[in-house]
Amino acid sequence: MTNVPELFGSMVFNEQVMRERLPKEIFKALQNTVNTGEPISSEVADGVASAMKDWAIEKGATHYTHWFQPMTGVTAEKHDSFISPADGCAVIMKFSGKQLIKGEPDASSFPSGGLRSTFEARGYTAWDPTSYAFVKDSVLYIPTAFISYSGQVLDKKTPLLRSMDALSKAAKRMLKLFGKTPDRVTASVGPEQEYFLIPRELYKKRPDLIITGRTLFGAKPPKGQELDDHYFGSIKTRVLRYMEDLDNELWKLGVNAKTRHNEVAPAQHELAPIYSTVNIATDHNQLTMAIMKQVAERHDLVCLLHEKPFAGVNGSGKHNNWSISTSDGENLLEPGKDLKNNLQFMVFLTAVIKAVDEHQDLLRLSVASAGNDHRLGANEAPPAIISMFLGDEITDLLETLASGKEYSNRVGNKLSTGVQSVPEIYEDTTDRNRTSPFAFTGNKFEFRSLGSALNIACPNIMINAAVADVLNQFSDELEKAKPAEFKAAALAIIKREYIAHKRIVFNGDNYSDAWVAEANRRGLLNLKSTPEALSYYDLPKNVELFDRLKIYTDKEVHARKDILLENYCKVINIEAGTMSELVLKQILPAAIQFSTMLADNVAKLTALKANAAMQTKMLTAVSELIQNAYAAVQKLNDAQTAVKAAVGLQAEADASYNQVVAVMQELRGYCDKLETITPKDLWPFPSYSDLLLYV
Numbered sequence: 001m002t003n004v005p006e007l008f009g010s011m012v013f014n015e016q017v018m019r020e021r022l023p024k025e026i027f028k029a030l031q032n033t034v035n036t037g038e039p040i041s042s043e044v045a046d047g048v049a050s051a052m053k054d055w056a057i058e059k060g061a062t063h064y065t066h067w068f069q070p071m072t073g074v075t076a077e078k079h080d081s082f083i084s085p086a087d088g089c090a091v092i093m094k095f096s097g098k099q100l101i102k103g104e105p106d107a108s109s110f111p112s113g114g115l116r117s118t119f120e121a122r123g124y125t126a127w128d129p130t131s132y133a134f135v136k137d138s139v140l141y142i143p144t145a146f147i148s149y150s151g152q153v154l155d156k157k158t159p160l161l162r163s164m165d166a167l168s169k170a171a172k173r174m175l176k177l178f179g180k181t182p183d184r185v186t187a188s189v190g191p192e193q194e195y196f197l198i199p200r201e202l203y204k205k206r207p208d209l210i211i212t213g214r215t216l217f218g219a220k221p222p223k224g225q226e227l228d229d230h231y232f233g234s235i236k237t238r239v240l241r242y243m244e245d246l247d248n249e250l251w252k253l254g255v256n257a258k259t260r261h262n263e264v265a266p267a268q269h270e271l272a273p274i275y276s277t278v279n280i281a282t283d284h285n286q287l288t289m290a291i292m293k294q295v296a297e298r299h300d301l302v303c304l305l306h307e308k309p310f311a312g313v314n315g316s317g318k319h320n321n322w323s324i325s326t327s328d329g330e331n332l333l334e335p336g337k338d339l340k341n342n343l344q345f346m347v348f349l350t351a352v353i354k355a356v357d358e359h360q361d362l363l364r365l366s367v368a369s370a371g372n373d374h375r376l377g378a379n380e381a382p383p384a385i386i387s388m389f390l391g392d393e394i395t396d397l398l399e400t401l402a403s404g405k406e407y408s409n410r411v412g413n414k415l416s417t418g419v420q421s422v423p424e425i426y427e428d429t430t431d432r433n434r435t436s437p438f439a440f441t442g443n444k445f446e447f448r449s450l451g452s453a454l455n456i457a458c459p460n461i462m463i464n465a466a467v468a469d470v471l472n473q474f475s476d477e478l479e480k481a482k483p484a485e486f487k488a489a490a491l492a493i494i495k496r497e498y499i500a501h502k503r504i505v506f507n508g509d510n511y512s513d514a515w516v517a518e519a520n521r522r523g524l525l526n527l528k529s530t531p532e533a534l535s536y537y538d539l540p541k542n543v544e545l546f547d548r549l550k551i552y553t554d555k556e557v558h559a560r561k562d563i564l565l566e567n568y569c570k571v572i573n574i575e576a577g578t579m580s581e582l583v584l585k586q587i588l589p590a591a592i593q594f595s596t597m598l599a600d601n602v603a604k605l606t607a608l609k610a611n612a613a614m615q616t617k618m619l620t621a622v623s624e625l626i627q628n629a630y631a632a633v634q635k636l637n638d639a640q641t642a643v644k645a646a647v648g649l650q651a652e653a654d655a656s657y658n659q660v661v662a663v664m665q666e667l668r669g670y671c672d673k674l675e676t677i678t679p680k681d682l683w684p685f686p687s688y689s690d691l692l693l694y695v
């Protein structure tokens with residue numbers, strides 16, 4: 001049996017370890033940095049580095065790494081050992097404050113969107129002291145931000161930290177008007193992570209999964225998710241062993257893995273941690289994804305984090321539960337028992353409403369990827385239209401205020417199970433709405449449009465920035481009001497802004513066609529594809545927003561847009577190339593073999609004057625599909641050529657979506673039909689049933 005409290009955080013250089021091992025003044029100075037965001041001095045850095053090294057060596061570390069999150073979407077690390085030459089042939093283990101604070105990976109091959117040319121490849125990593133270092137696989141991992149020689153951001157962490165500062169400043173400014181002066185205000189996030197587990201030996205037989213992370217072919221299995229028997233179902237032993245192992249590894253690293261269950265699709269599961277400050281939640285989520293894959297290897301499984309590994313069953317998402325709270329522990333999105341008198345809550349809530357409406361485009365594009373395009377709007381995830389669910393109670397309150405009437409608080413009704421022995425429970429005053437992209441769930445917002453593979457820094461930068469900006473606008477106005485007029489001024493803002501932005505509020509079914517039409521009538525954006533969403537990134541309003549809050553410069557915004565467009569084109573190009581190759585080298589040869597079998601059979605039967613009618617029919621069907629598939633491969637190659645001929649990244653991305661993706665779907669259709677009629681022993685790949693039902 002695992003002793004969880006003992007195991008938890010045992011590989012983390014956390015507050016408790018620091019308190020034990022750091023000289024008092026150094027510990028205090030570091031805590032001050034963590035709490036207030038003040039910079040750190042070189043003496044403090046030296047003191048921390050020395051204690052950190054001794055501790056890491058005791059935990060078996062021989063190397064350290066500055067761990068960072070470049071624009072590739074995955075984390076990056078380069079290991080340096082602690083060894084340093086000493087007298088004679090000896091070595092000693094050394095680690096200085098300078099090495100802790102700053103690293104200089106030769107980082108010329110990371111995407112920079114033109115911010116850096118290869119000949120001036122300098123990139124620096126800078127320690128993020130607010131996220132704890134940890135030891136994994138005999139390496140001391142130091143969470144860092146990654147910036148260029150001239151200070152431009154090259155990663156996802158730096159802008160996240162900047163957005164946190166912007167939000168903290170803006171929220172503190174607003175709270176001051178309510179007579180509160182916390183040290184810091186931070187966004188907290190709990191990301192729920194979905195994933196698939198499939199047997200490793202079958203994975204190895206699927207080049208599409210190996211190369212692209214998803215199946216490019218695969219006929220719909222006779223049994224998918226239609227019986228809903230997997231969702232929350234009892235967990236198979238092999239999967240449970242995996243989950244236990246995963247929890248243990250995560251707990252050692254101080255990740256608060258809390259909830260685990262089976263998800264809707266067969267072989268799909270979820271892990272949710274307890275929420276934490278957003279930069280830590282981001283590091284932990286990246287770590288969780290890495291450990292999920294690593295632990296799977298030990299169990300002869302493969303963990304798939306692609307947003308849509310299998311067509312026809314649900315893909316995987318990641319729900320980003322977001323709230324803001326003060327260093328005094330107050331959640332600013334907590335309505336409390338007396339909603340109607342909670343002016344502060346209403347101001348913050350209204351700021352979020354306005355922020356989401358004004359920056360629908362940023363929220364949408366922050367979750368855009370080739371993989372996520374398969375999910376949004378496919379009745380398994382929210383549509384590409386961004387809207388907000390507030391629930392009846394809060395909508396009622398805002399509607400009442402907007403119409404100038406008095407609001408009276410609601411009370412939750414008693415729920416009865418009709419069984420005497422079951423205790424009475426009170427109903428929540430708002431229900432859940434599982435179809436909304438951005439839902440208020442009691443004391444937090446749940447942003448549900450994220451794909452499973454996404455780095456959560458992306459959407460949180462946008463939410464933090466948008467909300468900070470609106471809070472600043474509100475403060476500009478409220479700071480001018482005299483104390484006696486403050487309440488009336490705040491109510492006037494709430495009323496005015498709710499009326500101006502209520503089009504973003506939708507409490508109904510986001511999966512329905514009626515909503516698409518209604519959203520269109522309301523003038524909400526419906527950005528269906530990644531290239532279309534990304535085209536909004538550098539709109540003047542967005543460039544100005546990031547510039548005002550010192551999150552990105554104009555140049556950095558353009559660089560990010562270019563990196564994402566280019567990445568999209570590359571992903572589609574790799575998928576199309578893989579598809580052509582597999583069709584030509586594996587699928588068509590198998591189908592041709594089958595058609596030869598049929599042709600032989602028809603010829604022999606006809607020679608004997610026996611009935612060959614059905615075999616002839618089958619032969620015709622197979623032949624036709626072979627012709628169509630081959631023609632579609634040619635078409636796919638032509639579409640790829642058209643992309644190359646397009647001028648500019650946006651045009652290339654548009655052509656990738658409009659031409660290449662469309663032909664890939666057509667080609668897949670023929671191949672999937674062939675799979676359903678070709679004998680299993682001839683078909684080159686394991687089927688969906690093999691992959692999904694046999695763990």
Ligand code: ADP
Pocket residue numbers: 188189190191192259272273274275319321322323331443444
């Ligand atoms: P559900 O699947 O019902 O949405 P889960 O329990 O799977 O709920 O996940 C909810 C997530 O929301 C958890 O990660 C939880 O820690 C997080 N969460 C709860 N309260 C807050 C909050 N105030 N701020 C941010 N995240 C929160």
Ligand code: MG
Pocket residue numbers: 192270272
């Ligand atoms: Mg959940």
